[in-house]
Amino acid sequence: MGCHPALGNKLSPGQLSFPLEFSTIKPALRAFLATLFETNPFQYKPIFRGFYFTSALQEGETSSAAATRIANRFGLSAESMPKPQSAFSKNGFFLRDLFSKVIFADRQTVRQFASPAKTRMRYATFFGFVAVLALALGGWTWSTVNNQQLAENVKADLDNVVRLQQNRNDLQSRLQAMDVLEDRIDQLEQFRRDKPLAVSLGLYQGDRLEQRLLTEYYNGVRQILLDPVSQNLASFLKDVNAHPDQLAPLNRTPDAAAIPVSTHSAMTASGQGGLYSDASPTNVEDAYNALKTYLMLGDKRHVETAHLTDQVARFWRGWLETNRGNMPRDEMIRSAERMITFYLSRVSDDDWPMIDQNLGLVDQTRENLRRVVRGMPARQRVYEEIKARASTRFAPMTIARIVGENNTALVAGSYAIPGTFTREAWFQYVQPAIREAATKELQAKDWVLNTSAHDDLTLEGSPEQIQKALVTMYKTEYAMHWQKFMQGIAVQSFGSFGQAVDAMNRLGDPQDSPIRKVLETAYDQTSWDNPSLFNASLKRAQSGVTSWFKQWFSRAPTGQLNANIDINGNPVEMPMGPIGQEFSALGRIVQTGDNGSMLKGYMDTLSKVRTRFNVIKNQGDPGPGARQLMQQTLDGSGSELADSLKYVDEQMLTGLTDSQRKALRPLLVRPLMAAYAVVIQPASVEVNKVWNAQVYQTFQNSLASKYPFAGDAKVEAGAGEIAQVFGPDGSIAKFVGTTLGPLAVRRGDTLTARTWGDMGLALTPDFTNGFARWVAPLAGGAAGASAGQSSAEPQTVFQILPQPSSGTTEYTLAIDGQQMRYRNTPPQWTNFVWPNPSGSPGATLSATTFDGRTLQLVNEPGRYGLEKLINSAQRKRRPDGTFDLSWTQGNVTVAVSMRIISTSQASGGSSDAPQQQSLRGLRLPSSVADVSAAANSVAATNTASSAAPVASAVPAARPATAAVSNTGGAQ
Template sequence: MLKSILSALTSRWFLTLVAALCLGAIVWFLGPLVAVSGAFPLEDATIRLAAVFGILLVWALAMQWSLYRHRNANDRMVQALTKATPAAKADPDSEAVGQETDLLRGRLREALDQLRKARFGGKWGQRYLYQLPWYLLIGAPGAGKTTALANSGLRFPLAAEMGRAALRDVGGTRNCDWWFTDEAVLIDTAGRYITQDSQPAIDGKVWKNFIALLKRHRPRQPVNGILLAVSLAELAAWSEPERKGHAEQLKLRLKELRGQVGSRVPVYVLLTKADLIAGFAEFFDDLSREEREQVWGVTFPLDDGRKGDDAPVYRFGEEFDALTGRIARRVLDRVHGESDIQRRSLDTLFPAQIAALKPAIADLLMVIFEPNRYEERALLRGVYLTSGTQDGAPVDRLSEMVAGSFGLERPVLPAASGGRSYFLTRTLREVVFAEAGLVGADSGLERRRRLLRGGTMAAMLLAGLAVAAFWANSFTGNAALVAGVDATAAKAQAELEPLAAAPRSLTKVDDTDFITIVPPLNTLRAIPAGWTEPPPLEMTGGLYQGDRLGRQSGTVYGRALDAVLLPRVFLRVEGQLRHERGRPEYLFQALKVYLMLAGKGPMDKSLVSEWMALDWMASLPGPAYDGIRRDLRTHLDAMLAAPLPTLPLDEALVEEARQSLTNYPLAERGFAILRDRPEIQALADWRLVDNAGPLAGRVLIRPSGKPLSDGVPGLYTYDGFHKAVLPALPKVAKALVAENWVLGQPSSGPQAVASAQRLEQGILAVYLDRYARQWDEMLGDVVIVPLRSLNQAADVLNTLSGPQSPLKLWLTAMVRQTTLAPGPNDKPADGKGPVAGGPLAGVAQQAQAGEKAVESTGTNAAYLARLAGVSLQPEGPPPGQPINDHFKALRELVQGEGGAPPKLDESLKLLGELYQQIARAANAPDQNGALLAGLAGGGDKGAVAAQLRTLARDLPDPVGGMVATVAQSAATVSAGGARVQINKAWQSTVLPFCRAALDNRFPMVPNSPVDVTAADFAKLFAPGGMIDQFFNTNLRPFVDMTVSPWAWQKVDQVDLGIPPAVLDQFERAARIRDSLFPAGATAAKVVFEITPVELDAKATQVAMDIDGQTLIYQHGPPRPQVMKWPGAEGTSSVRLGFGPPLPGEPAGISRQGPWALFHFLADGKLESTPQPDRFTFSVTVGTRKAVFALRADSVNNPFGKNLLESFRCPTAL
């Protein structure tokens, strides 16, 4: 009885009823105190009673809805279970089976109807089929599942009415037994679902569909547990592979079940048919009924699934040994109580029979339940030995092992028979059913249900507590409010006293220190229930006292603002007027704010607020003053929200400010206002990159360094002019004239109208001037990229002259932007109507509107205009005509003049021809020849470049300069390309041989022991030799040989850019050619005359032999001797000797080889004279010396100083 009462008091319906009654009590007792906008809706008892009944009605409906949901879920489950599953193939010979099946299905419906009405106890007085715990019994065929349930000792409420067999072979799948007890629903599945060995595909699908059926109708907990049945007899008989295979099947079925259910389901392993273990019936024969119902097995501690080393399966061995030990302690009692010898033997060996099963059971459990890191392990709760009935031949494991070891015949035990069940009833009732709530619900679904239920209960509880505490808090808050107002007022009074600026006097304020006034003003504003914010909700409920206190505190705060803040703002603006005379626009705005504060003009609160905020940002900068600036802005807005007191003006200061502003053109200020208008700021910029085509970046750059994406502000575009500027001009002019009161001028009347018209024209003039400057700057800040190489020049010229020429697209786009007249709405001058023009767009629009009105009446417009004294023709040029005139030359360049072709097209055509020539040169097989021919006049490129330069002089700046620069750059690049090709030719044809023939050889390198061969020397330096031929072929047109030293000369206004030092070497090579290869000789030769001048006194004679040509001198008169090198004999030797021979001294010197003469001259001392063909040569041998006079046959001779020694093969040109 007590348990039933406690269950009812803790049920959900009772707790929710108590909550509803508490909420109703709160409404009844505290409702009259609730005020909403000054009204008390729950003051009437009838209304409160209706509210209480409404709460109870909501509770009743909620309970009924919950009951309906449970019933509906139960009905859906019953329908799903009783729905027939169509057979895959009907058997016409099985009509009796079909009739029996239909009868059993009908009986099941009757049973489920009874279950709908059955009362099983619980918090609600009844529990439906859906609410009972459900258990799934799985196992291999023949595992004893059905026998165990039939003899479990549980109560089956329908057995008396329908018979227990009626519950079998029914249900949605036709292959499950449904056992309905008053404590749980047990589902006995077919063994083939576990093994799936007959029809794997069909059995597997049916198994998964059945689990899905349970999940669909019991989403939170499809099953509360799994009873895993394993026959001990079969387990003992299986080989190790068979046992492992069966364990793998069970493990897979559990994994599939766990995957579909969504939670860890407790698994209870029932080792059935324990009665078939030899000695079972004899050992437990003395047990009473209550003792047979006890639990015989192992229940493991609850597994949290976290630690793998603490899994329950690892404890089985220890627990099973304890179970075996418990049986062993009972053996002695059984032996003493048994008189039959054979039965005593069975009793004695029974513990050993049980122990012999341990390895097989342990192996099975390890395969199924051993944890691994790759999957969540099953929740093993226990292992239990059971027996449903005693039938069949016992299994004697010990006898089998002994017989197998010694080759004996296996003994055959008599078959057992009996109808008693062992160790089932309490195992199911006290272990399995008692843990019905152990299974975890689907985590996602359970989380949502738990949050919803907890949130609902918490909301109801909090609502009740909140209402109960509301009025108590309101009373306390209002009491504190009154005290707070008193305290804050006293504090504000104390802070205001040092300022010496009581509300009664404004004349004492003579500073602009805003920082010191912020604390007292903050205090006044923060008075509870005052200015700061509306009444807090927690202090309402009919008890709020802030309304009366707020009106008084607001008045005090407003007076303080007028007394403390307003004078300082006024003084600050006066200071701005005194010190900012050089900034007209700033001065005008400051004067306007000053007059507004003094009440001398219409108040613009937003202007005053923004003006002072910007001033405070400048005078109190930085993050440190953020709070002060924010507070000052708040106080200023509060002050401006109320009428301001009248303050005395400084008339002289105002007059000075107005006088200064007269020097600032009003049109300039109007343009500044026009420029800052939102619709003007929203205009998109005109960008060159958007208008010059996708190839603009390849050929155009800006010398200023700005990117091509930087453009002209949208204010200075065709659309900006016509769509934004012209419509805004009248508004700006009107607004400026409306502010004439700031300057002391009339802001209304006929004079103001005329002033607005003049101002509109002035603003337009300023705007057009800046318009022209913007586009002049853009035009002057775009040039063609420099040409640096032949290929790049060809690419640039091809792009410039192509159909999508960025140059043409850019200039065409500029013409569109600089041709402001006619406008987009102007009519063509066809004589059918006026052209919308005039000085202003407004005039044009009015004329067009008037003309349309006249045309709509079908009346003669000209006749009516004459009668009215109005001209329909525009007065003066269109508004944008000055820009048209300013860029007339550019427009004619792009569009042509008088029907003539545009000069821009002619320029692009010539650029195309220049591209073709450079491209041909760049791609020619003999690129060097092509380039040199073009530069030297052998092609027509020079003519094209000249034509471009001539045409550029007729083009407007800066386009003409661009074209001229391109022509010059093309020639320069061609020269550069020619130089590259010349250098390649030099380095590939001449330089290798030159260096191999001359480097480190005499006479190019003095004192070198290796001579340049005569053939190599002639091959290099002879007329028509390698150097002479290379020079004449590649360089001669570019060299001025009329001067000495030679100099580079320009061809087609460019030179090759080769350094002068290189040219010096070619000039030296020419001198070597002329001096050693006279008259076009093919071999080097020298003709000279040598005359003895002086002979040492120690010698009687000196004899000289130059290649067979002899000169002997014996202190007689000198006689000149003509010598040739090489001589006729071709000995290639030079000898000189003194006579007579002196002891210890050499007799003379001798040289051999092609350069013997020059070696001989190098051995002596060769000195030049003022005459280039005359030299003095002295030679010393030992202590004797001879001097000769040497006269070359030409001034071009090889005896000059450093002629041969200074020549070096240029490494690069």
């Protein structure tokens, strides 16, 4: 900072000495600054802006410290120093610049550093903004990558669809391609409803991808579904119009809301004889429903999902069967079901595919059907109109709606009840509509036939009669639909034991069991026509009122009172309707009494089954526990399954009519049958393990490589070794008596699997066919082991008749020390006994030629010598039961005849071998129970229940072995 004197202006000494004075205070200023900026925890660190010197009004004398210092340095006298001058100024110095250029100009800087909290807030805000920006950039990057991955996955799916159909034009590849698209569209639709954070943040591309996939999918729907169905519908309607005179009037009009059968039921219906499968062109109802379907597929404003589910499956099934090729039928049905459901679920889409209608065909069919419908009674038309309107207002009752989507894989239904026949429909619409129809004129419009009608039922009788007739019609059909629904419910197969444990954990849950939900829902939907609850409440209320009246009468001195009250407390019960009559048993099961409800008792039995399955699972290997449970079930004691079945038959179903039993018993019993079916497989594995350990390994290690089990073996099996495995006291007989005995029935030497609900072990044919031979008393060479235990060894007595032999002078046959020597003399029968305990075991045959040579044709030492002798011969059986045996060596042939006098062995029948029970070449099977057949029985239980849902018998799978079945228990 300096001063620049203006030319001609007189400067004061203070101004001239200011630089010197300023340099003088520099050390003090430096010390001040150092002290000011020292670390101080009690105040905020100051911001150094600079030093500013100002001077206000000046008064007094000026003294110069610099002049004094110079005088002292150079030794000048004080007199020579200039005298201080008086200073007076009316103006200040640097004040204007201080305020205008420093204080006012830096007011924002001062404000910025005036509050430490605000400074920290500014820092926090800045770094927070940076963090948010970084997080946003990271999130957008993450979302971009995920959206790119999603787009690549969709592209991969489209490539997979192309690859599946490349060089293939079969139905299987096309349905598989549609399944791929459905899976991806379902995922994108889920993303649209609830976008995951990974693909959102404003960058979601799924809507564009979904639209692209829907375009491809709808193209496939037109080719695979709509074209065949529309062609079949058009052909069917043409057949209807070809014979309009055969359309006889109906006793009731076609159901405007056709009974919706589930897709699976429609797909697996039995009739496959015609193109339309169950639809007849002379049946007015079939024609009406076909026309309705044709119109719905061309105009989605009238679409009814339940109706199309049934009719599309009906008119598509024939084309699917024709084009199925090598595709498994179950797989085709599953894919077709899913396609129909997926297609109908997207009816609200703007580009939902529809068919092109033949308007001329529609008009002609309408005209032919109008002629038939005109002759129907007005009461019937009104009733059908009420049903049609109700079906559009109330959702169908399905098993999925009752048990929830999570349990549809566990409990399935083959029938869906129209929404018309639900409790909500009755109270909210049908009952008021019937009451109105009985008292007023109704106008109805049928969009299918494009007709309108005016029906006044008051002309047919009193309102009470009309209302009673309509209500009876409705309740009768209501009961019919719910009967079909209950009979069509099936517990799905469990597959494996682990899946069975999971399924039983849900089925046996006392509070959330799907079976409990079904029964309680059915009771709630049918109890409104059963006044039993009201009668019970009325009885309790009347008992209280009656007691009060009795007390009042006892206090009354005289007089009579006429009142319509039963003093004995017997209420006048309301009559039960058709629905209540059919489902009264359901109310008896669900209602809670003094000892609880039967449903609670049933759930308790299922809970015990669940506990038993979990115990078996926790054992690690389910085999021993499964075999024990199966044995206890067959015995009927100690088994939770047998106890549950007994509870159902003896308590829950007692006193029920046949129709009530048909509706309730399958639902109650199928979980037990499915649980028992899944136990068979691990039990079969366990039986095979025991067989392998006790019998098969012993046979393989000690006998399989020896004669007679190995025909070319040189080492013979000892009689004791054979007796350890075969014979009445062998390990096979012991295995059957201990391990297999509780699971099978032995009648003599025939084994039959015991069954429970037509299910049991599937014994292999090799085991059942060979069992009698394996446990028969040992004979021949193998009988030595039992000879020491009995006084007489089983023997075979036979005779040999020699035949003349050219080229020999004589030949000798020796069997176990018994010898026959023949010299071409007249032959005679020679007696032999085998085995011969007094002779040396073995068999030899030698011949002497004309030149004196001795030929050894056969030489078989050992206990099996006779067997080897016979096996080495050429054999022929004669009609009289004798055998011709011959041996040849070179040009020498020796022939004899043999006849058996007595034997302990079975007859040979028509075989050419005299020894029928020989153990030669015998092999034991490695397993006695067919595990694959046991696994198939699980699926068979579900198949049986689906194929015949109305049968009262428990669904069962008959094992491969012959078995006498007993549905209610074991044999």
